[in-house]
Amino acid sequence: MSAAGAHIVQFENVGLRYGASAETLSDLSFQLATGSFYFLTGPSGAGKSSLLRLVYLAQRPSRGLIRMFGEDVVTLPRARIPDFRRRIGTVFQDFRLIPHLSAYENIALPLRVNGVAEADIDAPVREMLEWVGLSARAAARPATLSGGEQQRVAIARAVIGRPELLVADEPTGNVDPDMAERLLYLFEALNKLGTTILVATHDLHLIPRVANAQVIRLDKGRLAAPPADAIRTQGTG
Amino acid sequence: MPLFGRGSGSWLTSAAGRRLLPEGWLSGPMPWVIAIMMFLTVLAAAAGLALGFAAHGLSTHLSGQITVQIVDADRERRDEAAARIVDAAGKLPGIASVRRISDAEMTELLRPWLGAGLADNDLPVPAMIDLAFAPGTPGGVEAAAAAVRAISPRARIDAHAQWLAPLAGLIGSLRWLAAVLVLLMAAAAAFTVVLAARAALNTHQATIEVMHHLGSTDEQIARLFQRRIATDALFGGLIGLLLASLVVFAVGERIAKVGSDLLGSVELPLGAWGVLALLPIAGTMLAMLAARMTILVALRRRL
Numbered sequence: 001m002s003a004a005g006a007h008i009v010q011f012e013n014v015g016l017r018y019g020a021s022a023e024t025l026s027d028l029s030f031q032l033a034t035g036s037f038y039f040l041t042g043p044s045g046a047g048k049s050s051l052l053r054l055v056y057l058a059q060r061p062s063r064g065l066i067r068m069f070g071e072d073v074v075t076l077p078r079a080r081i082p083d084f085r086r087r088i089g090t091v092f093q094d095f096r097l098i099p100h101l102s103a104y105e106n107i108a109l110p111l112r113v114n115g116v117a118e119a120d121i122d123a124p125v126r127e128m129l130e131w132v133g134l135s136a137r138a139a140a141r142p143a144t145l146s147g148g149e150q151q152r153v154a155i156a157r158a159v160i161g162r163p164e165l166l167v168a169d170e171p172t173g174n175v176d177p178d179m180a181e182r183l184l185y186l187f188e189a190l191n192k193l194g195t196t197i198l199v200a201t202h203d204l205h206l207i208p209r210v211a212n213a214q215v216i217r218l219d220k221g222r223l224a225a226p227p228a229d230a231i232r233t234q235g236t237g
Numbered sequence: 238m239p240l241f242g243r244g245s246g247s248w249l250t251s252a253a254g255r256r257l258l259p260e261g262w263l264s265g266p267m268p269w270v271i272a273i274m275m276f277l278t279v280l281a282a283a284a285g286l287a288l289g290f291a292a293h294g295l296s297t298h299l300s301g302q303i304t305v306q307i308v309d310a311d312r313e314r315r316d317e318a319a320a321r322i323v324d325a326a327g328k329l330p331g332i333a334s335v336r337r338i339s340d341a342e343m344t345e346l347l348r349p350w351l352g353a354g355l356a357d358n359d360l361p362v363p364a365m366i367d368l369a370f371a372p373g374t375p376g377g378v379e380a381a382a383a384a385v386r387a388i389s390p391r392a393r394i395d396a397h398a399q400w401l402a403p404l405a406g407l408i409g410s411l412r413w414l415a416a417v418l419v420l421l422m423a424a425a426a427a428f429t430v431v432l433a434a435r436a437a438l439n440t441h442q443a444t445i446e447v448m449h450h451l452g453s454t455d456e457q458i459a460r461l462f463q464r465r466i467a468t469d470a471l472f473g474g475l476i477g478l479l480l481a482s483l484v485v486f487a488v489g490e491r492i493a494k495v496g497s498d499l500l501g502s503v504e505l506p507l508g509a510w511g512v513l514a515l516l517p518i519a520g521t522m523l524a525m526l527a528a529r530m531t532i533l534v535a536l537r538r539r540l
Binding site: 059099100110114 | 450537540
């Protein structure tokens, strides 16, 4: 268990407003238990991506308290944010691969940012490429990869640093069912190693495939269902 | 974090780090803009240094020289006073030379105005004595003036430095002008780098955002750009130095051919060339600093 203790993420009355518009997220209060697996669901426009942006520290909330890894991140000095981000793996919905780097170099980037020695980079990158089935495409640039392949590179990049918290926005949206299964298996393997997983998805069929997963359901920026056992949540709607 | 620090970001200076910013080496106009600015900076600096050395040389050479004129219609009295002054001046501390201008030299000097018959008529011509003190003799001119006046109160004393005061003032002004030009060029180069760094930040916006999300620090990102801009600045600086050196050398050759003592004193010693050679390095350091500050300030506006 990390230094965060029982909860790796804690939201208390969190609200998020972009500019002068109405709140995108309102009164969110929930906790993510360290080492657990969560699905974040809800209709389009419910605020899933905005919530994830708060979790992977791309945004500060307009109000409320967010604690991550045991510390208040709302008032966290900007200089300390990189240290927190290095503990979070993020899979973006639009992948955000660096277009002029190969798949290999994109996956290696978090290790290099973390100061891992060049000699210690090749083996884990090759392993990740194999995990996501892209060993033969290591030298390919993102523009030459299919949407599914780009998504797998993005996932490999997010997990290679063994993050304490993995945040994924629709990570199986562009892959076939077999690959979706493999990716979920990868997430579960990471989860068993202690990584807390938060996956935003439209695909409710994925949820029962992960044992002990919990579901957070958002609707119109509010918590429609707080973290709860997946099967029970499935049953209630 | 030091400007050139490596630390955990050493990969940024490796081939892998260089690939993060994909433009080719020396792409864009910045190296050439820097080259033009360095060319002008080196010319201004060379002019300033040469004028500085010329001013120093003139000052050293002329500040200890005076000419004494004894104007007396009575040839005997004039010659006697001149002899006494030569004798007294030779005993002054720090005196380097005392020389009475001979009648033959005076005749030659005055020939353009008075014609060739000067030696044959009785036209009274002043006796002239040149005194020179060793460089760094304090109060030598004043002591000589006092000694001369004690012997011949009507003697006229011309300190050479006083004739060169306007020229020295002009040289001083030109040196300041050259220094201001160098500073203006440095400021212009820094502003150019600021604009180039901002443009590069916009071009690589997406890459920077990803790097930030992966946990890159501002310093790591700034170092990527610093390296690129330093390469461009050093290349531009060396090209500018090379071209300006050729011009300075050619101008020096022209001055030497003029054969003027005054113009000939305007020259660049070896040490000055060393200073000029350091300008591209100073320019590169300035460019790196400007790029670093620009990028860090821009990044601090983001989360």
